[in-house]
Amino acid sequence: MAEQSGRKVVVLSKATTEQYSNIKNCMPTTFSSTIPIVDLSKPDAKTLIVKACEEFGFFKVINHGVPMEVISELESEAFKFFSLPLNEKEIVGPPNPFGYGNKKIGRNGDIGCVEYLLLSTSQEHNLSLYGKNPEKFRCLLNNYMSSIRKMACEILELMAEGLKIQQKDVFSKLLIDKQSDSVFRVNHYPANSKIPVNDQSLIGFGEHTDPQIISLLRSNNTSGLQICLKDGDWISVPHDQKSFFINVGDSLQVMTNGRFHSVKHRVLTNEFKSRLSMIYFGGPPLDEKITPLPSIMKGKESLYKEFTWSEYKNFTYGTKLADNRLGHFERN
Ligand SMILES: C=C1C[C@]23C[C@@]1(O)CC[C@H]2[C@@]12CC[C@H](O)[C@@](C)(C(=O)O1)[C@H]2[C@@H]3C(=O)O
Numbered sequence: 001m002a003e004q005s006g007r008k009v010v011v012l013s014k015a016t017t018e019q020y021s022n023i024k025n026c027m028p029t030t031f032s033s034t035i036p037i038v039d040l041s042k043p044d045a046k047t048l049i050v051k052a053c054e055e056f057g058f059f060k061v062i063n064h065g066v067p068m069e070v071i072s073e074l075e076s077e078a079f080k081f082f083s084l085p086l087n088e089k090e091i092v093g094p095p096n097p098f099g100y101g102n103k104k105i106g107r108n109g110d111i112g113c114v115e116y117l118l119l120s121t122s123q124e125h126n127l128s129l130y131g132k133n134p135e136k137f138r139c140l141l142n143n144y145m146s147s148i149r150k151m152a153c154e155i156l157e158l159m160a161e162g163l164k165i166q167q168k169d170v171f172s173k174l175l176i177d178k179q180s181d182s183v184f185r186v187n188h189y190p191a192n193s194k195i196p197v198n199d200q201s202l203i204g205f206g207e208h209t210d211p212q213i214i215s216l217l218r219s220n221n222t223s224g225l226q227i228c229l230k231d232g233d234w235i236s237v238p239h240d241q242k243s244f245f246i247n248v249g250d251s252l253q254v255m256t257n258g259r260f261h262s263v264k265h266r267v268l269t270n271e272f273k274s275r276l277s278m279i280y281f282g283g284p285p286l287d288e289k290i291t292p293l294p295s296i297m298k299g300k301e302s303l304y305k306e307f308t309w310s311e312y313k314n315f316t317y318g319t320k321l322a323d324n325r326l327g328h329f330e331r332n
């Protein structure tokens, strides 16, 4: 036993650490084959999306229409950025509100084995500071973000149709709005060959839910993402660099009065391979009221107090990753 700031820490032998799956709560025993897959080109997409959002708050999308070169060109530019010396990357930090961050996540003491770029999808960043070829980076980012937003809107419209809501653009209009408060993030998790002394040392990005409406994630061929099922079990999401993974965010859970489930997720680092993920977080305008849609309520009571996205966001940024933020806005 070793002593670390008053806590006993079990130091594991190499043989033990090879069985990562035995580390309490950290690695699930299997990769899941239960994650719903939605083919956007098929007529049953809307039904499958609604089912997946109710059961998991998470699904994988194929035939998404985003050209592979739009993805891989941005990915290779991002890898180039992360391979720069730390002092060159830190020129565009700290990430408050936007820029380069390293290990520190948010403002309340969360730490992970990750470095990242946090960008607004609307504001002009001083991209002249980003890497060796900032013009190229800007152009690739713009192409990527507009393709992803298009896919996000398509998915949100299928959701509305699947929920039998008359107004097809009830969710998507919030992302199309010029004031939409959407965020883009590129996470880089270097390979982590450290012998894990506790759960924390494997954590790339600690467990949390995403506060926005919808998140669209694409990663390279390194696994690490895990989602938490409603029964509390964690399952690993097999990587698939050609597909996108979609999360229901807290705001969509509220707008559907709890019918859709904002999924808890986290990322564990890989012993041998680095992971690069790019995530588009589709958010509403700051002054938008986040409240259950009347067509969903059908006479039922709202499960949530009334709040605007700005109120929720301000509250969120004062919390730690693992905190249950929506709990604060539930009606008793
Ligand atoms: C610890 C935090 C980081 C975060 C803001 C927060 O206070 C709680 C939510 C976190 C999260 C998760 C999803 C997105 O990655 C993110 C950008 C967001 O909107 O909420 C992050 C925030 C962040 O990294 O600043």
Ligand SMILES: O=C(O)CCC(=O)C(=O)O
Pocket: 185, 187, 205, 210, 217, 219, 225, 265, 266, 267, 277, 279
């Ligand atoms: O990097 C990933 O794969 C997921 C990270 C994540 O959940 C987030 O940035 O909110």
Ligand SMILES: [Fe+2]
Pocket: 208, 209, 210, 265
């Ligand atoms: Fe997330």
